[in-house]
Each structure stands twice: as C-alpha cells, then as structure tokens.
Amino acid sequence: MRRLNIITAIVFGLIGTIAAHYLATIIFVMPVLEGDAEAPSGLVWLLENRIAFTTMFGWVVGFMIGIGAFSGPVRWVLGKDLTDEEALFLAGKDQGIGRYFRFTTDHKVVGIQYLVITMVLLGVGGTLAMLIRTNLMTPDSAFLGPTTYNTLVGMHGIIMIVATIIMITGPFGNFILPIMIGARDMAFPRLNALSFWLIASVVPVLLSVPFIGGMPTGWTAYNPLADQAPIGMDGFAFTIIVFAISSAVAGANITTTAVKMRTRGMTWTRTPIFVFGVVASVGLAIPAFPTFMAAQVLSGLDRGVGTTFYDASGGGSGWLYANLFWLMGHPEVYVILIPALAALLELTPVFTRRPLFSFKAAVVAISGIVGLSILVWAHHMYISGWAPKLGGPFMLTTEIISIPTGLLFLVFIGTMWRGRIWTRLPMMAVYAMLWNFVIGGITGVYLSDIPADEAMHGSMFVTAHFHYTLMGAALTGTMGALVYWFPKMTGRMFDERLGKWGFWIAQVGFNVTFLGMFMVGFAGQPRRVFNYSEVFATGNFISTMGAYTIGIGMLIFMYVVISSWSRGAIASSNPWKAKTLEWQVPTPVPLENFDVLPIITSDPYGYGRPSPDLAATDQAPKEGASL
Amino acid sequence: MTMTTEVHLHHDDPDTVGSRERFGVALLIVADIAFVFSLVFTYTYLRFLNTDGAWMPEGMVAAAPGETWLVTGAMILGLVVFALGARDLKAGKQPKFRRAAWIALVLSIIALVLQIQQMRNFNFSLGEKGYFAGTYSSSMMTLAGANAFHLTLTAIITLGMANRARLGKYNEPTSWQPRLATYWWLWVTISAVVVGLMTTFLVASPSLPSMGT
Amino acid sequence: MTDTAVHQTEDPPAPEPPGWKRPEVRSIALIWLVLTIVGECLVWIPSWLMGPSASTQMDDIKQTMTLFTAMSAPVAAVIWAIMIYSVARWRYTGDEPPEDDAPDFRTNSPVVLLWSILSGVLTLVVFIWGMLKIAAIPAAGGLAALPAGAMPPMVVEVTGNQWVWNFTYPELGNIQSDVLYLPLDRTTLFDVTSADVIHSFWIVEMGVKVDATPGQLTKTDVVPHSIGSFDVRCAELCGLLHAAMETQAKVVTQEEFDAWAQDKGAEVPIEPAAQEEGGA
Amino acid sequence: MRRFMIRAFFLVVTIAIGVGFVVGAGVLLAQPAPAVQVAEVRGTVQTPQGELPHAFLKLESYPDSMQGFHGPDGGAHPDWVTFGPQTALQVPAHSLVTITVLQHDGGEVITNDYFAKVHGTVDGVAQLNGEPFTQIPPDTVGHTWTLHGIPSPDQDQVFVSVPLQAANEEVVGENGYPVPNEVTFSFYTGDPGLYYWNCEFPCGDGTYANFGGAMSAEGYMAGTFTVL
Structure with missing residues (x-):
C-alpha cells in the first residue's frame, strides 16, 4: 500500500491494457477463426467493439489496482482492517507533495x-x-x-x-x-x-x-x-x-x-x-x-x-x-x-x-x-x-x-x-x-x-x-x-x-x-x-x-x-472577514481540520450585528497563520 | 504541508459511524435502483412499442419462467437466512450469525450459478452475424446479466461478512455492519422479484406489429 | 434564523417612508423604465432575423417570439436595474473589508410573496399562450385542425436518408422527388420516417419540424401561404454530412404543381373537383 | 517596474503557450488538403440551355480501399470500400458534366429504393455499359453516386443520384477486382458553389443501417464537389 502511487497505477494500467487486449483477442476471436474460414462482417464488427471494451476495462482495472483502490475491499474481506497508523498514512500525513499522487x-x-x-x-x-x-x-x-x-x-x-x-x-x-x-x-x-x-x-x-x-x-x-x-x-x-x-x-x-x-x-x-x-x-x-x-x-x-x-x-x-x-x-x-x-x-x-x-x-x-x-x-x-x-x-x-x-x-x-x-x-x-x-x-x-x-x-x-x-x-x-x-x-x-x-x-x-x-x-x-x-x-x-x-x-x-x-501574497486565515467555519480554521488547514469540534449557535450570515460572535468555535481563529 | 505532525486519529463512536454508513449505503442502493429501473423501463417500453413487430419475432418461444424463479427462490432463502443471522447477532449470538453468513454465502453462489446456467440455457437464436433476434431476447439476457452482476457483488459481500465473522470482528455494538449487508440483500432480492414478475406476466406485446406512433 | 427574530427593516434614525416613496426605489424605477423601453424597441429583432414566413404556423411562431421578447424585456430590466443601482450606489472599494456592516435585515416577506406571485402569473401566461398555440403547431400536439371548406390534405411521405431527403407523393402514383413541391394554400400532411438514423425534418420558413425516426412514422402538417423557395434542413445530428442534408421546398400554385406532377409522371390524374377548388 | 516587466513577460509566455497548444491541436487534427480531381473539359456541346463547355470525370469504386487518396482517418483499410482515384471533384460552372463510374464492387438490396432510380441527370437517364436506363432492380445495387448540397439564396439546387449496378463478383478482371460495370451520366451545373456527394448504399460498419466506417469518413464513399 505504501509503495503504490500514480506511477505504479500507470504501469499496472498498461499491463492491464495489454493483457486484456490479448485475452480478449484469444477468447473472442479464436473460436470464430476455428469455425468458418471467413466471419460475416457483422460479427467482425461486434468482435472489434468487444475487444475495445475489454481493453478499456483492463486499463481501468489495472490502474485502480496500481493506485491501491482495491486494497481496502480486499483487506476488508480478509478481515485485516487498517490500523490507525495506516489510516494516517492514507490520509497523507507527512508526505508533502507526494500525497497528491496517491x-x-x-x-x-x-x-x-x-x-x-x-x-x-x-x-x-x-x-x-x-x-x-x-x-x-x-x-x-x-x-x-x-x-x-x-x-x-x-x-x-x-x-x-x-x-x-x-x-x-x-x-x-x-x-x-x-x-x-x-x-x-x-x-x-x-x-x-x-x-x-x-x-x-x-x-x-x-x-x-x-x-x-x-x-x-x-x-x-x-x-x-x-x-x-x-x-x-x-x-x-x-x-x-x-x-x-x-x-x-x-x-x-x-x-x-x-x-x-x-x-x-x-x-x-x-x-x-x-x-x-x-x-x-x-x-x-x-x-x-x-x-x-x-x-x-x-x-x-x-x-x-x-x-x-x-x-x-x-x-x-x-x-x-x-x-x-x-x-x-x-x-x-x-x-x-x-x-x-x-x-x-x-x-x-x-x-x-x-x-x-x-x-x-x-x-x-x-x-x-x-x-x-x-x-x-x-x-x-x-x-x-x-x-x-x-x-x-x-x-x-x-x-x-x-x-x-x-x-x-x-x-x-x-x-x-x-x-x-x-x-x-x-x-x-x-x-x-x-x-x-x-x-x-x-x-x-x-x-x-x-x-x-x-x-x-x-x-x-x-x-x-x-x-x-x-x-x-x-x-x-x-x-x-x-x-x-x-x-x-x-x-x-x-x-x-x-x-x-x-x-x-x-x-x-x-x-x-x-x-x-x-x-x-x-x-x-x-x-x-x-x-x-x-x-x-x-x-x-x-x-x-x-x-x-x-x-x-x-x-x-x-x-x-x-x-x-x-x-502570490501569503493569505491570512480569514482575508474576507467571513463568518463561515472554513475561515475560522488556520491556513493551511491542519490534517483533521479541528482539534476540538466547534459548536454552532447561529447561522453564519450575522453581518451588521452589534457583536459578531457568530460561528463561535472552541478554537480561537489563528490570525495570520502561515506556512 | 500539514501544520501539526502530532496528529492522532479521532474515532467516532460505533453508533454514529453506523448511522452514517447506513445512510451512505442507502444512497448507493438508490443509485442501483435507478439503474434497475432503467432496465425495467427498457423492457416494458420496448414491449409496448413492438417496433416492426420485432419484440418477439415469429417462431420465438418465450423463456420458461421456472429458472428465473429458481434463482429468485435461492435469493429469498439467502435473504431470510442472512437477515435472521443479523438479528441473532444483535441479540449477541455470534456463532449463529457466523453459521447464517456461511449458509447465505453458499446460497448466493448457488443463485449465481443458476443464473449463469439460465443465461446459457436461453433458447435465443443468434443469427449468423451474432445478433439477437428481437428485443425480448435482448432484454431478457440483459436483465439476467444484471442479476448475475448483483449476485456477484452479493457473494463478495457475504464472503467478507462470513470471513470477518469467523475472525470474530462482529459483536453487538458492531451489529450494524451485517445490517448494511442485509439492506443490500433485501434490495437485490426485491429487484429479482420485480424483474421475475415482469418477465413472467408481461411477455407478449400488447401492441400490433405496426409502424406508427 | 432560529435565534434571530426576523427583522424586517431596522434603520436606526427614523421610521422609513413606505417602500415606493424611497429615493432609491424611484431611481431604480427610472432605470427600469429606461431599460424596458430600450428592450421594447428591440423586440422586432428576433422576428426580423427569422426571415420571411411561409405558413400560418410560422406566423404564430414569429408572433410568439415577439411576444416573449416583449414580455422578457421588463423582467430582465428589473434585475438589471436593481443590480446596476446597487453597485453604483452602495459600492465600497478598498483592500480590507468595510469596517461597518450593512443593515441586518433578513427578508421582506411581502416582496418575496409579490415576486413569487408575479413570476407565477408570468409563467401561467407563457403556458396558456403555449397551450393555445399548440393547436396550430402540429408537430407538438398532433395534427392541426383543417380550416372549414378546405381541400382534403395531400399526403407527402418524407424519408430521411443519411444526408439526403426524399419525398414521395402516394396519391399521385408514388411520384418521387428530391425537392419538396407544395401547392399553395393546401394542407399538406407529412408522414415522416427515416431509413437509417434519427433526422429532424425542418422546413425553416414554415415552422415545420419533426423528427424522422427509424421504425416509426411521425406526422405533421402545414398550409403554405406564400409562393417561393424555402429551406429544408436536418435539425438532428445525423453523421458525416449532416450539414449538407439540405434541400428546397418550392411552393407553387396548384396549376404549376399539377403540371410538375404530370411531368414527373403522376399516374393518377388529380381529381377535377379538387383542381377547381385549388384554382380558386 | 522590474517586477511588472517580469510578470508581463510570463503572462505573454503563458498566452503564447496556450495559443501554441490550440494551434498544435489544430495542426494535429486538421484535414490535409485533399488531392482534387479536376474535370477535363473537351470542347463545347450544344444543349437546350445554349452552348456549354463539356467536362468529363472518371471514377471507380473498389471493394477495398487500397486505391486513391484518403484523409487522416488512416489511409487504406482492406475492409472498407472506396471510390477512386480521388473523391474531391471539381468541375466548371455552367457546363455539362459527364461522369463515368467503373463499378468494381458487388452489391445487395438497397434500404431505400428511391436510390435505385436515376434522378437529376439529362433526360433522367444514365447508361449502363452503353445501354440507357432509368432504374435498376433494388436488389442488385452496388453503390450509388448521389450529389446534393447546401441550398442558399445564391446557390443553385443541384441533385443527382445514379445507382451503380453491382458487378458480378465471380468474374475477376486483370487488376484482381471484379470486371466492372460502366455507368455514365450527364448533368448541368449552375453558378459556382460547394456541394457534397456520397454513396447511399449501406456498405459500411455498424450493426444497424451500416453507414459507419467507410460511409462516415470523407475520402472513401463521400466527397466534395466544387463547381468553380
């Protein structure tokens, strides 16, 4: 799971493509060739499309295996659920730019x-x-x-x-x-x-x-x-x-x-x-x-x-x-x-x-x-x-x-x-x-x-x-x-x-x-x-x-x-002075967004109120938080 | 670029997670309902339309409904066994659920095999170019294929359930997980019954083979 | 909104004058009027762009376009007038958000109600207009009723082929043509079908449009009321030469039509009674 | 100022790259100019419309597409039928055009028997191996040559459709194709304009209608017809 990323996905995808293409050719075309000397054109047309579909299917399945999409379901069936550490890895903890490619x-x-x-x-x-x-x-x-x-x-x-x-x-x-x-x-x-x-x-x-x-x-x-x-x-x-x-x-x-x-x-x-x-x-x-x-x-x-x-x-x-x-x-x-x-x-x-x-x-x-x-x-x-x-x-x-x-x-x-x-x-x-x-x-x-x-x-x-x-x-x-x-x-x-x-x-x-x-x-x-x-x-x-x-x-x-x-210029956490919650968390947003979940007491549109205490969160907005 | 590296995972309590997952699974089932609805619409619409009289071309014999009901029967049985097992689990009887899950798995596989057997047995003649004769045969084959796909997913889910039950993953607080699978079982069975009723009682086209609106 | 009572308006200094007397409302009304007048001056454009009309139903269609344009000008003007006024009057420029927020009023139920009722009424007008016109627009609601004392309709079978239209006149001994010839002022009934894929049979200046669907027969009819040569196009993408799937509809007098039919080899002579009536 | 210059430079570079991307895609996808077959004018001919130049074109239809010019859709396809030598045709305006087609391909039943008849030629006839005809049995149509166009106020309506009698596939000629049927027909052209022609016999790919493949790619069973 830790080694899988977009490169393995592409490699697996290409393998899947080629494998599916050959398999489809063998499965669908061979019986026809063994039969008549010349297949009717309508059948040839069906076979072409059948092979095309199978090949595309091979690409997507290969790609998804390579990116690691199936490891979750397979591990679920096997009963090997994710540990906390693995879940955090999957969430992209400490991976820098690489997490965008996983x-x-x-x-x-x-x-x-x-x-x-x-x-x-x-x-x-x-x-x-x-x-x-x-x-x-x-x-x-x-x-x-x-x-x-x-x-x-x-x-x-x-x-x-x-x-x-x-x-x-x-x-x-x-x-x-x-x-x-x-x-x-x-x-x-x-x-x-x-x-x-x-x-x-x-x-x-x-x-x-x-x-x-x-x-x-x-x-x-x-x-x-x-x-x-x-x-x-x-x-x-x-x-x-x-x-x-x-x-x-x-x-x-x-x-x-x-x-x-x-x-x-x-x-x-x-x-x-x-x-x-x-x-x-x-x-x-x-x-x-x-x-x-x-x-x-x-x-x-x-x-x-x-x-x-x-x-x-x-x-x-x-x-x-x-x-x-x-x-x-x-x-x-x-x-x-x-x-x-x-x-x-x-x-x-x-x-x-x-x-x-x-x-x-x-x-x-x-x-x-x-x-x-x-x-x-x-x-x-x-x-x-x-x-x-x-x-x-x-x-x-x-x-x-x-x-x-x-x-x-x-x-x-x-x-x-x-x-x-x-x-x-x-x-x-x-x-x-x-x-x-x-x-x-x-x-x-x-x-x-x-x-x-x-x-x-x-x-x-x-x-x-x-x-x-x-x-x-x-x-x-x-x-x-x-x-x-x-x-x-x-x-x-x-x-x-x-x-x-x-x-x-x-x-x-x-x-x-x-x-x-x-x-x-x-x-x-x-x-x-x-x-x-x-x-x-x-x-x-x-x-x-x-x-x-x-x-x-x-x-x-x-x-x-x-x-x-x-x-661009570094942004403060709430440059527009908006009241919805996403502007109350620091920028960049930490991994799990909120350490303590906020409690809401009114809707986020209370502009023009005497005391703008809306969208109160337990977490003080960290003004000017930067990288 | 995360701010803190001292992240610990927050775990929500099983009930919250359970209600969340039930909702999500229900929505996914809604999507599948829309898909099956499209196939049902296709069958009834083409049957009504009977373009060129080619819903059932002359000489075509409708598929015997017996096999459809055999598959559906196995599915109903599987649903009942699995649902009772899930109820037992909620009452704390884990071994009973384990047994039920294995039986349901076997039933789903039996249903799948029967379904594939039915698709092989369909007496629809393919012309020399490999095309189906008429839309009745096309629809029957597609509906059977969709059911086979349903059953494949069901078998995989039930396999996971059975295996995880074997490993002792399920107990009273996590009994919502098998309940999710029950939702799925229930839906695929309902869809099989609906399709079975439709293909049993709505066969010959009510419309004359004419070209017109 | 749970914890806030719905404040209608709460401007501090003095109770406001009724809505229609406020200066901003008057200014907006003025902008609205100007925009509406400009819009109303332009309502002839759609009908003008649509070119000549060759049938009564095209007249209806052009009338509809003009009416809708005339109706939409004030509607669009309302929104644009308020937007233009608001932006011009209450604009704030600066790099930081304004210190003081705008007044905190949450809704204005009479306005919402009035707005909904007005849009409901407009919708109803548009719908009723459409229902009244459906009777004259045959493709949508079945065939148009024949005018009293008219000649029996002439049937033309229209076949869409990939990229060519062809027309068969079953009552005239199945003569066939690539150009659609129509006698003036006579109801023509089109039986439309396709030999391959879905096309859409469109006589532009007559407002006739109906899909040609393989395996189905769709029907429409028209009474051409102008002599001339009009465009027949395909309005549904039908493959390679969809763009070139065009021909002409020629509307001629009954005599010219008969002559053309004879020339094409019509086996059945047109019944004399019909001819007399058509010549009138 | 320097910062402004740098930004302006990168802005221009971005736009240039964007435009370059569009141009590149255009070059990649653009249709190469087809080889045009220009009709050969051999003198003039007296017609009811006065004395007109007489132009001649010769086409052949093959059961495969190993011949002729094809667009960017992949050149020769052994399983695609084609017209040759070129499908982009050009004829003079206000002239009598005589086209000769050598039909090398076999055929079957045509979908719409309208196209088993001759339309739009001089006197409504065409010659099959020298014999005049106005229609052929709908079940022996090989291909058709059907010309049509985009009518507009300043463009004449031109419509010509001629069925091409299927060749006997049993009798193979010296070039390896069946011995062709020769179909000849003439028609008048009007003012300059661009028209299109195509075959109306469903001889392409697809499970239904069979208008795919060669039928749906310019340069095989369809082409342009420029009146200049």
Whole structure:
C-alpha cells in the first residue's frame, strides 16, 4: 500500500491494457477463426467493439489496482482492517507533495486533485472550442473536415459536461464543505479517493477517443447514430459508465457527510447555503446518472454483444435512448448549475456585508428546482414525435421551474440591496452571472414553450441558450468561487489586479460569441454543422471573434491562477472577514481540520450585528497563520 | 504541508459511524435502483412499442419462467437466512450469525450459478452475424446479466461478512455492519422479484406489429 | 434564523417612508423604465432575423417570439436595474473589508410573496399562450385542425436518408422527388420516417419540424401561404454530412404543381373537383 | 517596474503557450488538403440551355480501399470500400458534366429504393455499359453516386443520384477486382458553389443501417464537389 502511487497505477494500467487486449483477442476471436474460414462482417464488427471494451476495462482495472483502490475491499474481506497508523498514512500525513499522487483519503487533498483535473479538462475542452469556432469562421471551411469536426463537437461537449459537473462539488464540495460544517473529514474518506481516481483513470480513455476513430455523434451520442460510430464510441460509453459510478460514490459520500456530520448546533437553518447547493447537486446526480449509465450499457451491448435495443429492424427504438438519456440529461444541467449558484449565494453576503436575503426562499428555490428537474426531461423531445400528447404537461413542469429560479434571482439582488458592496473579483462574478443568467434563463423560457421550440429546436439558438446558463452562470460562478476560496485552499491571495482583466475579457468575449450564435439561431442555422449556408456568415464570424476573446481572457485568468498559486501574497486565515467555519480554521488547514469540534449557535450570515460572535468555535481563529 | 505532525486519529463512536454508513449505503442502493429501473423501463417500453413487430419475432418461444424463479427462490432463502443471522447477532449470538453468513454465502453462489446456467440455457437464436433476434431476447439476457452482476457483488459481500465473522470482528455494538449487508440483500432480492414478475406476466406485446406512433 | 427574530427593516434614525416613496426605489424605477423601453424597441429583432414566413404556423411562431421578447424585456430590466443601482450606489472599494456592516435585515416577506406571485402569473401566461398555440403547431400536439371548406390534405411521405431527403407523393402514383413541391394554400400532411438514423425534418420558413425516426412514422402538417423557395434542413445530428442534408421546398400554385406532377409522371390524374377548388 | 516587466513577460509566455497548444491541436487534427480531381473539359456541346463547355470525370469504386487518396482517418483499410482515384471533384460552372463510374464492387438490396432510380441527370437517364436506363432492380445495387448540397439564396439546387449496378463478383478482371460495370451520366451545373456527394448504399460498419466506417469518413464513399 505504501509503495503504490500514480506511477505504479500507470504501469499496472498498461499491463492491464495489454493483457486484456490479448485475452480478449484469444477468447473472442479464436473460436470464430476455428469455425468458418471467413466471419460475416457483422460479427467482425461486434468482435472489434468487444475487444475495445475489454481493453478499456483492463486499463481501468489495472490502474485502480496500481493506485491501491482495491486494497481496502480486499483487506476488508480478509478481515485485516487498517490500523490507525495506516489510516494516517492514507490520509497523507507527512508526505508533502507526494500525497497528491496517491490514493490519499484526506478531503483537502482530494479537493485539490479535483481542482487540477477540472482545470485540465476545461483547458482541453476550451482548446476544442477554439478549433470548432475556427472551422466555423467561414461557411465553406475545410479545416477539420466533417468526421473530425463532428468528433470534436462531441468531445468538447462531453469534456465540458464532465468538467462542469465536477467543477464545484469536486474541488469545493470536497475541500470546503467538510470544514464548513465542522467535520474532520468526509463520511467515507476512501470512497472519496475512489471517486477521484475513477475519474482520473478514465480521463485518458476519454481523451484517446479522437485517436481511435472518434465519436462523430455529438456528446448526446444518440442511437442509432452511435451504433455506426467507430470504436471511439466505445471509449465514450465506457467513460460514461465509469463516470456514473464515480458520481454515485461521490454523491453518496458528500450527501452523507452533509446530512450526518454537521457539527453540534448546526441545525438545517444554520447550515450555510453552499451546503444545500452541493447536496442538491450530488443528491440529484445519484438517481439521475445511473439512467445515463444504463443508456450507455445498452449501447455497448448493442455494439459488442449484438442486442437490438436501439436497432429498429430488431424491435428497438431511438426513442428509448432519448428517454433514458434525457432522464439524466435534464437533471444534469441543474447538477452543474445549482452548486455554482450556491457558491455565489455563499459569497454574496460576505461581500455585501449583509445577511443572505431570505435564506428560506433560497432553500425552497433549490429544493423546488431539484424536485421539478426530474419531471421535465421530455421537453428535449417535443418534436421527436414521441408522445406528442404529453407536450402540454411537460411544458407546464418546465415552465414552473422559472418560479424557483426567479426566487434565486430575488435572493441575489435582495442580498445586494443596501449592502456595503465590496467590489472584489468574487463579487464581480455575481454581477456577471446576473447578466448572463437572466439571458440564459429567459431564452430557456422560449425553448420551454412548444410554439417557440418548434422553430428553435436543434438550432444554434439552443447552443447559445445553454452556453449562457452553463458557461455564463455556472462557469462564471465557479471562477468567483475559485477566487473566493483560493486563499484557504492554496494559502495565497489571488492576484485580482490582473485576474480582473482576464475575467472581464472572457465575459465580454463570451457575450459577443453567443450574441452571434443567437443571431444565426434565429435565422435557422442547425446545430453541429461543419459548413453552412452563406446567409449565416456574419453571425458566425462574430461568434468566432468572440470565442478568441474568451480564449485570451481565460489564458490570462489561468496565468493568474498559476502565478498566484506559486508566488502570490501569503493569505491570512480569514482575508474576507467571513463568518463561515472554513475561515475560522488556520491556513493551511491542519490534517483533521479541528482539534476540538466547534459548536454552532447561529447561522453564519450575522453581518451588521452589534457583536459578531457568530460561528463561535472552541478554537480561537489563528490570525495570520502561515506556512 | 500539514501544520501539526502530532496528529492522532479521532474515532467516532460505533453508533454514529453506523448511522452514517447506513445512510451512505442507502444512497448507493438508490443509485442501483435507478439503474434497475432503467432496465425495467427498457423492457416494458420496448414491449409496448413492438417496433416492426420485432419484440418477439415469429417462431420465438418465450423463456420458461421456472429458472428465473429458481434463482429468485435461492435469493429469498439467502435473504431470510442472512437477515435472521443479523438479528441473532444483535441479540449477541455470534456463532449463529457466523453459521447464517456461511449458509447465505453458499446460497448466493448457488443463485449465481443458476443464473449463469439460465443465461446459457436461453433458447435465443443468434443469427449468423451474432445478433439477437428481437428485443425480448435482448432484454431478457440483459436483465439476467444484471442479476448475475448483483449476485456477484452479493457473494463478495457475504464472503467478507462470513470471513470477518469467523475472525470474530462482529459483536453487538458492531451489529450494524451485517445490517448494511442485509439492506443490500433485501434490495437485490426485491429487484429479482420485480424483474421475475415482469418477465413472467408481461411477455407478449400488447401492441400490433405496426409502424406508427 | 432560529435565534434571530426576523427583522424586517431596522434603520436606526427614523421610521422609513413606505417602500415606493424611497429615493432609491424611484431611481431604480427610472432605470427600469429606461431599460424596458430600450428592450421594447428591440423586440422586432428576433422576428426580423427569422426571415420571411411561409405558413400560418410560422406566423404564430414569429408572433410568439415577439411576444416573449416583449414580455422578457421588463423582467430582465428589473434585475438589471436593481443590480446596476446597487453597485453604483452602495459600492465600497478598498483592500480590507468595510469596517461597518450593512443593515441586518433578513427578508421582506411581502416582496418575496409579490415576486413569487408575479413570476407565477408570468409563467401561467407563457403556458396558456403555449397551450393555445399548440393547436396550430402540429408537430407538438398532433395534427392541426383543417380550416372549414378546405381541400382534403395531400399526403407527402418524407424519408430521411443519411444526408439526403426524399419525398414521395402516394396519391399521385408514388411520384418521387428530391425537392419538396407544395401547392399553395393546401394542407399538406407529412408522414415522416427515416431509413437509417434519427433526422429532424425542418422546413425553416414554415415552422415545420419533426423528427424522422427509424421504425416509426411521425406526422405533421402545414398550409403554405406564400409562393417561393424555402429551406429544408436536418435539425438532428445525423453523421458525416449532416450539414449538407439540405434541400428546397418550392411552393407553387396548384396549376404549376399539377403540371410538375404530370411531368414527373403522376399516374393518377388529380381529381377535377379538387383542381377547381385549388384554382380558386 | 522590474517586477511588472517580469510578470508581463510570463503572462505573454503563458498566452503564447496556450495559443501554441490550440494551434498544435489544430495542426494535429486538421484535414490535409485533399488531392482534387479536376474535370477535363473537351470542347463545347450544344444543349437546350445554349452552348456549354463539356467536362468529363472518371471514377471507380473498389471493394477495398487500397486505391486513391484518403484523409487522416488512416489511409487504406482492406475492409472498407472506396471510390477512386480521388473523391474531391471539381468541375466548371455552367457546363455539362459527364461522369463515368467503373463499378468494381458487388452489391445487395438497397434500404431505400428511391436510390435505385436515376434522378437529376439529362433526360433522367444514365447508361449502363452503353445501354440507357432509368432504374435498376433494388436488389442488385452496388453503390450509388448521389450529389446534393447546401441550398442558399445564391446557390443553385443541384441533385443527382445514379445507382451503380453491382458487378458480378465471380468474374475477376486483370487488376484482381471484379470486371466492372460502366455507368455514365450527364448533368448541368449552375453558378459556382460547394456541394457534397456520397454513396447511399449501406456498405459500411455498424450493426444497424451500416453507414459507419467507410460511409462516415470523407475520402472513401463521400466527397466534395466544387463547381468553380
């Protein structure tokens, strides 16, 4: 266990890959070769996919053995439980930088690991976005060609979806949330490490997709189109399966932590709103993602085993895939959005020096969105011809979501109302989010209404709409959250002078990009086209210029993250004078966070009170604690 | 970069840990319920849809439900034995639990073997290209496979339980650990019963083989 | 919130004037008005970008877009006005947090209630509008009702193939075409299916869109009301040449249509009664 | 000041690395410019539309992809069918284009018999080994050559689809492929524009529809058609 780290993981992973490939070839191909002289082409196709799946399986299993994920379960079965010393080793005690490359159970290490992998994924996804926009700069561009273009569109989609799903609950849900609720670690530290390393193991599989044939289907991977995709599609399906397992594990872990491990006195009304947002997100993912996983399992069976779930000539139907997919697909956008908004809700009181306006409304709004989000999936299928009679009910459920969403807006502007609005970068993220999310939300109402959706479905309008919500609101919120918690997580201050430039350049570029996309969407340009009619040339050119601006802004922001992390000013333990618990512990945060667990007597939003004695802890805040 | 090196592990009391772990396991079971629900939805939806009349192409014979119920029966038996054992453990009767765990392990393995046997016995003709004929056979095979996967996990968990009981790891205060395994046993058995009822009573498609909505 | 009574407003000096008389409320109302007027001046843009309309249901769709845009301008303006005013008026700049915190009021129940009711009403309006229009937007809610005294609908079978649309006219002796010819002012019923993967049949200027799903028949209909040449596109990613899966819909007079059909080799002559009516 | 310079320098370096990463990915994934087959113009021809240049193209379809130019998707695949010698075609605007296809590959039943018929050619006919035809039996289609495009206000609608009669696979010619069927057809081009053509016979990978593999990769069973 002590010798295992990322290097052994990669070595074992490669061994697993090669072994699985050979075994699969022997097991699956030999009987066929022994039989007929020439196998029918359909069977050859099944065998190719079968071997591809087995090989990927070999990589992940090998990797997980090599990182040490299975030593826990094996030792449990054998009855050799961890000693305290071993548990401390697993938590990363006295290991310096090496603990970031091991199966480390400390929630703070996992949080940083998630942060890094999120940034890597966002970087790759952003690169693909630049290539996509470059191809679309002119109507007849032959830069990427259709196969590569379609693959990159799908890759951009799924990479960004994975990155944005984990971007709040991964880094901040792991690093910040347990401290915020006064816990020493997560409920299941080893599951925590497992959820991260599952993603880490499968990211190489996902990134290999363009090089093993691609997945020219878009990230939705609709069947039966996905059925004719090259084996890159197997990489996609496999990634989703592993990712769904990781989400379920992380979801169970974070939810249990938040529900069962809040410190004494932290009743639900004294729990910070961020905790509600994270729990809503991961809690929603628990029932939602397995349906996506099931959709991909069936897809894999169709491709590798010869079942006919999505094959119309064999009794299957593309509608089945669409239903399973969107049963996950719509909750998933709230899985992304809610924690980002909750992070902004958490930091708004700090920078307005005011209590959160109507905490109850915020909680009701979040629960309302979560509850409704599982009843709206078919609004993605208004024009699919599947159950047209259900259009009305689904329109109703979808549009009702705008009521809780509107409440969240009220909470934001209510908290700014008559505040002492301290204009720092995290607060600027709130302004930007309010601008973007109003547009994203309103265009969502257009799409929720069947008469408008009839014209806009499948057009660039949809693309612009969901980028306004997922990027304009969720990613913007995450940038704010990163700057806000940066001092606690890295021990250094974020350089806002330059960071502001990066942030606002990206925001301006973002609005330009999607303004152009709304234009061509209204005019009738379909989504996911590599070439288009001359009539859409202007809007697309605007979009591409905007996209490059985003790229420059994001690179500046990235530079500031890296430079502040390595050489920024040393942060005090509570630079924002915030009242939540994570700011009351020293920076850097000690291994078990609290020596004595704090007792909570009121909620953390008591700004403007005569005696700010809230969030009282037994442990005096250590001001200015440094490395 | 930890501040203090004099860290000692804080241990929470078993009851707290127990309630925490019960909650976490329940959530993981919720995830599995969603997965099984998806497969059940797939079966019923495709049966209703009957695209091209290919739910059960002509000449196809439905699988006899006997084997399904044999597997399910073994699972129910295993659940009962294991649950009673866990109750005995709570009452402080460790040897009884140990015996129950071993019996449940054997039952889970029997069920697994029967399940695999059923998958081998399915009389679904694969065409020369290796494809299943129709979605009924595809669904049956997938549901059986999912159950086999369930049973594999169950067998591993029960093996751990039995072995740890042998080593004397379980006593009254830690009796919540076998109770967690009981939750799992209960869920896989319920899922097998639900799937068994569905595949026994909902076989032939109610819809005419037509192309239309 | 457990240990704090809900303080509505607790400004020290004097009891505040009622909400609508406060200076900040008036300023915000002014900003809101300006933003709303600017927004309302721009409501023609979506409809203008959507280009010409070739059917009544496209008219409905464009009307919907304009209405929604007109409705959303004041809504967006509320949020932006309060945000702009707050940031401009109550801004604090400095490296350290402000010494004095803002007033500690936790909620304002009348505002929350009013806000919820208003958003509920808006939602209801949008929903009712949608339900009323569903009748005219056939893909979503079944087929549109035929106008009284109209000719019986003409059926066109639409087949999506990977990257080519083709159209069959079963009532005209199964003549086939790559370009969709439609007679003016006559209801056309589309039976849409696919030979391979899921496509989406989209006549842009007619507001017709319905998926072509293999193994299923989806239906929609339209009454074209303008002569001209319109775009047929695929709105669901369908593989390599999805971008090039486009053709044209040509709306012509009934006479021109009949001539085209004869030329294509329609076996069954179009019944004279229908012709008379169509010519009118 | 010095600190500022250093920061500015590293900022520029970061942006340069980022841009370099994007450019590098672009270079890695970009499609190489395909070899273009330009139609050979042999004089003019009198047509109902006036006197037009007469351009000729020759294509062959092979049961494997050992021939011709292929994109970045991995060159020759023994199990992929292909058109050759090039799939990127270029013809003059406002001309009569005559295409000759040598069909070396066998065939089966086509999914949609619309494509067993000739569409969009002069007089709606094509020649099979010199004999005019308007359609072939749907169960003997080898491939099709189907041209379509992106209609826009300033681009003419062009649609041509011709079925290619399957070759008899029993009779092998001197190049190791079956003796081909020769299909010839002509059509008019309009204003300049970019069009696409592909095969409509499902001859690729996949368990359903069989439009994967060669069918879903440009340079094998699909290509561009530039009217210049």
